Amino acid sequence: MMRTFDMVHSPAMDGPRPPGACRGRGIRLWCPGCQGRTGVARGGRRMAGGVCPLRPARRTLHPCGPGPSGVIPGASVLPDPPLWSPPMLPIPSGWFCIGASETLPRHAVRPLRFAGQDRVLFRTASGEAVLMEAYCPHLGAHMGHGGTVEGETLRCPFHGFRFDGSGACTATEYGQRPPRVRAGTVPLDEQDGLLFAWHGSRGEAPGWHLPPTGQGSWTAIRLHEIPLSTHPQEIAENSVDVGHLRAVHGYESVQEREPLRTDGPNLEARYRFRRRLEPTGRLGRLTVTIDIHQWGLGCAMVDTHVAPMGLRLRNYVLAMPEDASRTLLRIGLRVALPEVRGPVRGAADLAMRLVRDASFPGYVHDVMQDAPIWNHKVFEPRPALARGDGPIAEYRRWTEQFYPDPAVVRGTAPSEAAE
Ligand code: FES
Ligand SMILES: [Fe+2]
Missing domain, CATH: 2.102.10.10 (Rieske [2Fe-2S] iron-sulphur domain)
Incomplete structure (x- = not known):
């Protein structure tokens, strides 16, 4: 089934906003077809008949059929992505x-x-x-x-x-x-x-590069794709949103092991928590430590250590913006290989691939717990933060470097206020 998007909502022209529409705070609205190149949809003005004048063929968006990777246990909990949500921020560099x-x-x-x-x-x-x-x-x-x-x-x-x-x-x-x-x-x-x-959000050439992350003693990566109606800013923000780790994922005793660190396009966060071995918790709980390495808003690598088992996992969170409000999220997993050489090396690699494949549905399940919230939330430029949220304000300041006008993250960009 294909769905069509609604007209962009304008509080001035259309009265009170419907759920999920423009919040009337001057957040820039773009047509999903032309991404604002026509200028017709900017500032919440109405698109005639809901059709982009430049790209009418893109009126239908977001195929709602099964994802490209087929069925993975836990993946079926995701409801259809919503029709089309107003873009929240420009596409970052x-x-x-x-x-x-x-x-x-x-x-x-x-x-x-x-x-x-x-x-x-x-x-x-x-x-x-x-x-x-x-x-x-x-x-x-x-x-x-x-x-x-x-x-x-x-x-x-x-x-x-x-x-x-x-x-x-x-x-x-x-x-x-x-x-x-x-x-x-x-x-x-x-x-x-x-x-x-x-x-490059300003048309700039790459000013930095990604480090290699798969070299050394790791299995090949296994990937899964999840189409989302959200923005890379929102996906990356979950890395520092300590409160959601308990509320959404059910993790317990969440601790920040070290303060958030940022260095140019790199952000690092380290946590420890306890999680259930399986959904009921009857089989017990595990202590898990994670080191999050984020490069820009598109690429995160999470080194996960499950202490009692001596298991080391390398999780990837890779967000590809298709448009300003649609992201194809790829999540990936590698498992550390034991330090062995010679003829047993091949057997060790095979064994760790089996461990990777056995662990993968659990990883997909955890990410799918976030997906309905990403799909339906709006970007809140002036959040009412509370003690215990985690370093969200610091994260937001770090993200300003990826936009042509850093003020869009705070919802105070002059160009928006003028519209
Ligand atoms: S349109 Fe491509 S060769 Fe003519
Ligand atoms: Fe999450």
């Missing part, structure tokens, strides 16, 4: 995971919605991954639908023009010199079996 490397073999071509734009992702014959504007500069065909890789170029399905990894048009099929045009490309990074794309 940073690196965002756009998928596993193995899902993009040589010669593969994929359409991708990333950071409010339609893109085409492909891998050339030599193995270079490229993320490019989807619409051909010639006559606008979507190259993610029918485009093919030829050597180091992408061939447009409409008239056969070819574009190299820099986006430059290198050939036509007319026997003439190609036009001097270039499709825009997005910086990519590929490491530890994952593909990351850069988004």
Whole structure:
């Protein structure tokens, strides 16, 4: 089933807001189709008939069928993502995971919605991954639908023009010199079996890079995808939201082991808590310590130590903004390998993969407890914080660096107030 979105709500024009609509505090509203490029939906003004004038084809959003990864125990608790919620904040700068490397073999071509734009992702014959504007500069065909890789170029399905990894048009099929045009490309990074794309909210080039996280003695990563109607800011905020660890996840005796630390685009938080071994708690409880390493608002790695078992897990929380109000969340898991060499190494790797796969449904279950709240909440720029919440205010100040106007996090951006 597909759903359509409602018109953007304007308190001035439409009266009291319906649940989940604009809160009337000057939060910028964008059409989900054009992300504000038409300007028609800015400031809560009405879109005629609920249809974006630039991208009417994007009127239907969010397929509500089963997720792309099939059924995982615990995953079925997620209700359909809501229709479409008003975008809360602009898309922040940073690196965002756009998928596993193995899902993009040589010669593969994929359409991708990333950071409010339609893109085409492909891998050339030599193995270079490229993320490019989807619409051909010639006559606008979507190259993610029918485009093919030829050597180091992408061939447009409409008239056969070819574009190299820099986006430059290198050939036509007319026997003439190609036009001097270039499709825009997005910086990519590929490491530890994952593909990351850069988004610069001010159009800036990457100013920092992600560290490798999968090297050394870890199993391969297992991933699961969860489509959400939320923003990376909200997903990352749960890393410091101490109160929700008990209220949503049922963790007990939650302690901050060290104060929150921030350094440029990096944030670190460390906690200890007790959790039930299984939902009823009849089989007992475990003490768990976690070290959260967050890079920008898109990438978090959580090193988890389950002391009584000596088990070390590396959890990933990878948020990819499709638009300002829709995020494809990828969660991943690796398990530490024992320090063994020689012929038993293969057996140890296999055993730890089994441990990873046995642990994975529990991880998915925990994240799915957050999902309904993310899907239905609004971003509250002036939260009524209470003692015990955790370092949310400090987190919010750290996040300001990722936006073109830091004041959007506080809901006091001058451009919004003027609208
Ligand atoms: S539209 Fe792409 S080659 Fe003509
Ligand atoms: Fe959570």
